Amino acid sequence: MSKKYAVIIVGGGIVGATAACALAQAGIDIALIDAYKPPRDWPADPVDIRVSALTHASQNILQAVEAWPAMVERGVGPYDHMHVWDADSAGILDFDAADTEFSELGHLVENRVTVASLWDRLETLPDASIIYPAKVADIQLDSTSAHIVLDDGNTLEADILIAADGRDSVLRQLAGIQTTGWEYKQDGLVATVSTEKHHQFTAWQRFLPEGPLAFLPLKNGQCSIVWTLSHQTAQKYMALTDEDFLQNLEHASDGVLGEMQSVGPRGAFPLRFQYANQYTAEHFVLIGDAAHAMHPLAGQGANAGLLDAAAIAELIINAKLAGRPIGSHKLLRQYERWRKGDNLAMMSSMDVINKMYSVQYEGFRQLRGTGMSWVNQSGWLKNYFNRYAMGLRDDLPAFARD
Structure with missing residues (x-):
């Protein structure tokens, strides 16, 4: 006999666990399915390379689901300044929290900190069931509900099935939803480094011919780097000794943080532009990377996913309060209209910027630098970009608002 839930969420990462918390704390009967239970504690060092x-x-969303206090306890790193500059021109951009009503532009947080804190919260909610270790073997979607077959043969049923299982989403494929996109032929090389100079709670980003190099300030004084490189260069750098890698990194950084002193484990991940052609099917919805994968140069992937989670949770909660069916076609189409346009706008902006900085024609490089500096000197335009990057824009889900 199939067990029935109001909502089943597959994927217990940042986005899926946030949606689960938001729904369960509103009294909606949910099940969260994941292949494993994430760790709740770990040694202080090294810092997780996934940040x-x-x-x-x-x-705001994480505060609304009451996960933020546990995240602060485990450790979050505020930053109040961002400095962006172009290696091939005189262009610079500076963003400062002093130009906003907030004390910081954002926080750098290890992904494991966010996930552990969300699971801590989820386990306190009586309307949440967590099923692990478990994988989905098959799904059937019809006009009345979603049916799930797990790899152990057990079956589940829900009014709505939410897929939060990443950019290679198995559920998206099982639902027959196609994607559009391309490989960037670039890798994001990530690592944690110690530098001679303190990061000054500043996110530093230098645009280089192969892609941007970012130094993201961590709470312990180290920096998390995200270095976009061609696939060939990334693999070459992965094979270097620590000493040789640090020399290349110091040269690429233009010495902005002085000597590169040490580096932890390195990882390199292929980058992709990808979006689902539809976000929904019968009693089925995609959120997070299952719906969209974007270039990491502005670090907006997780934030876009959290807005997806907040949006679908708001719509489901409002439908339940109004006595309407939570898996209706009207509700799912409303979610897709709400989130798809915003996500595509962000993805396309990141794609254009990435391609723009790969152009090596001298005249274009100078024009690019002039444009950066003009934006930097234009108070209202820079403030618009700053607030947009902070997620402070129109049409936010209620969970995301102050």
């Missing part, structure tokens, strides 16, 4: 720059809007 997200969370915006003010994302912080």
Whole structure:
């Protein structure tokens, strides 16, 4: 006999666990399915190489689901300044929290900190069931509900099935939803480094011919780097000794943080532009990377996913309060209209910027630098970009608002 839930969420990462918390604390019967249970504690060192720059809007969402206090206890790293410059021109951009009503632009948080804190919260909610270790073997979607077959043969049913299982989403494929996109032929090389100079709670980003190099300030004084490189260069750098890698990194950084002193484990991940052609099917919805994968140059992937989670949770909660069916076609189409346009706008902006900085024609490089400096000197335009990057824009889900 199939067990029935109001909502089943597959994928217990940042986005899926946030949606689960938001729904369960509103009294909606949910099940969260994941292949494993994430760790709750770990040694102080090394820092996890998977780090997200969370915006003010994302912080609001995580506060609303009551995960933020545990995140602060485990450790979050505020940053109040961002300095961006072009290696091939005189262009610079500076963003400062002093130009906003907030004390910081955002927070750098290890992904494991966010996930552990969300699971802590989820386990306190009586309307949440966590099913692990478990994988989905098959799904059937019809006009009345979603049916799930797990790899152990058990079956589940829900009014709505939410797929939060990443950019290679198995559920998206099982639902027959196609994607559009391309490989960037670039890798994001990530690591944690110690530098001679303190990061000054500043996110530093230098645009280089192969892609941007970012130094993201961590709470312990180290920096998390995200270095976009061609696939060939990234693999070459992965094979270097620590000493040789640090020499290349110091040269690429233009010495902005002085000598590169040490580096932890390195990882390199292929980058992709990808979006689902539809976000929904019968009683089925995609959120997070299952719906969209974007270039990491502005660190907006996790933030876009959190807005997806907040949006679908708001719509489901409002439908339940109004006595309407939570898996209706009307509700799912409303979610897709709400989030798809915003996500595509962000993705396309990141794609254009990435391609723009790969152009090596001299005249274009100078024009690019002039444009950066003009934006930097234009108070209202820079403030618009700053607030947009912080997630402070129109049409935010209620969970994301102050």
